[in-house]
Each structure stands twice: as C-alpha cells, then as structure tokens.
Amino acid sequence: MLLLTCPACGVAADETELAPGGEAHLTRVGPDGDDASFEGYLFQRANPRGVHFERWRHVYGCGKWFHAARDTATLEVFGTYSAQTTAPPDDILDKIKARRPGWEGNA
Amino acid sequence: MSDLSLERAAPRGMIALRGDFDSLAGPCREITGADLPAPLGAAGEGRALLWMSPDELLLLCDPGDVGEVLARLGEALAAQHHLASDVSDARVVFTLRGPGVRDALARITPCDMRPGRFHVGQVRRTRLGQVAAAIRLTGDAAAEVYCFRSVGDYVERLLATALESANRERVAL
The missing domain is CATH 3.30.1360.120 (Probable tRNA modification gtpase trme; domain 1)
Incomplete structure (x- = not known):
C-alpha cells in the first residue's frame, strides 16, 4: 500500500484514492520529430527497478495532478512535489541521494 | 440497542464556486458572513463554505436562496473569470x-x-x-x-x- 501526500491539498492519500499517470518528466515530441522519436515518446519508458518519478492524480480528493518520487522495489516514497515543473526539485533529489548514495539519476 | 443514527438530511442549496480565491473572498464574505475556509476546512454558520480543492468551494444555503445567491455572485464577480453553478440536485x-x-x-x-x-x-x-x-x-x-x-x-x-x-x-x- 502506498500513501502519497498530495501537495495541492496536503492530504496523505491512500493509493486507492489516486489515479496513476505513469512516468513523469517526459519530453513531448512535436511535429518536427521523426517517427522513431515519436514512438519513443509514446511507448518507451525507463521502467527502472529503483528510483522512479511518477505522475499521480488525487482523483477522489481535490482532483489535482502532482508528482511523486519513490522506489519501485521497496515502495519507499522520497517525496511529492507540484505538477507545475519539468524536473524534480533539488530538495527531492537531495533526499534521494541521501538514501541512495550511488544513485546517478535515471538517464 | 443502537446509539449510532443515520438519516438523509433535508435538501439544501449547494453552489459550486470555482475561481481565484483572492477574488472569491469578498463576495463570499458578503453572502455567508464568513472568511474563506482554510484548506480542508469549512466556514460559516447557516450559510457555509466547504473547501473542495485549491480553486473550488461549495457554498451551502437554503434551497430557496440559491437563485438570489447566484445572482449576487454573478454581479460581484462579473469582471472575474469564475464559475458559479447551482448543483443542489x-x-x-x-x-x-x-x-x-x-x-x-x-x-x-x-x-x-x-x-x-x-x-x-x-x-x-x-x-x-x-x-x-x-x-x-x-x-x-x-x-x-x-x-x-x-x-x-x-x-x-x-x-x-x-x-x-x-x-x-x-x-x-
């Protein structure tokens, strides 16, 4: 069971109150991209075993989207942060580095 | 023996209010007599405001007052981007x-x-x-x-x- 704190309303919401939105911080491939990069944008995901950045929606609560950083293997949650950003904030990255010293980021 | 009771409350007027809280605060205070509730809070006696999300409130009033309240909200917020809708039913x-x-x-x-x-x-x-x-x-x-x-x-x-x-x-x- 996952408990994620929604940054929009401050509620520690149960997994069943949330809707998953998949991997976060994807770069949209626009009309200028070629077929291969568009396919990558649509279908190819990092799917790491370990630190993962995700989008979630507090669907049974305030209805807002937010981001979460968690470990897919241990279910440890490093933190949640606003949806209005294109990269994880530094305080979240610092927490991850403190807990996972060898972690270099999901390339 | 039963010391817990459940009943369906009498119908009440409900108005969904969406918009920037800064612009909603004034008209809401005039109509309910209460300041906007804190997140996850409620404010007001009788006419009350329930916090729904960072940009949404639920205004409770008597079912007969909904029309009047909506008219006052529409007038006060005419220059603001907002939504006020009768959702009593x-x-x-x-x-x-x-x-x-x-x-x-x-x-x-x-x-x-x-x-x-x-x-x-x-x-x-x-x-x-x-x-x-x-x-x-x-x-x-x-x-x-x-x-x-x-x-x-x-x-x-x-x-x-x-x-x-x-x-x-x-x-x-």
Missing part, C-alpha cells in the same frame, strides 16, 4: 450521530479517522466503499457525508452496514 447529504462515528466511517474509507489526524470541522473528500464522497466532522460524535445523488442509495446502505457493525462492536465491548 447533484449531491445528497447524510447525517451521522452518536459516539463511534469515527469507528463506523473508518470501516469504509481509507481516510485516517483518528482524532489527531481528522479534526472536528474538517472536510475531507475521499472514497467510501466504491464511490467518491466527502466527510465533514461537525462534532466529536457527529458527521455529515456528501455523495453524488446517483450513488445515494448505495452509500446509505453502506453507511447503515458500517454503523450496524460499529454498534455491534460497542455492545460487545
């Missing part, structure tokens, strides 16, 4: 009374009902059984449950079952 309200209300609700919601985590006066939108609902604790032994009218019968039966089971446990203790 969208939801039903159940009133729960009796000691053990928290125990009964905890059986059917993932929401943390412990006194230290869910304060009297708070409003929490969450899940009851299989549907969305809002819980408002109006006292230590009293709560209101708001849910969509289309699932009202389901929620009524769900609450009745939870109350019965909580009652049985209290009697057994």
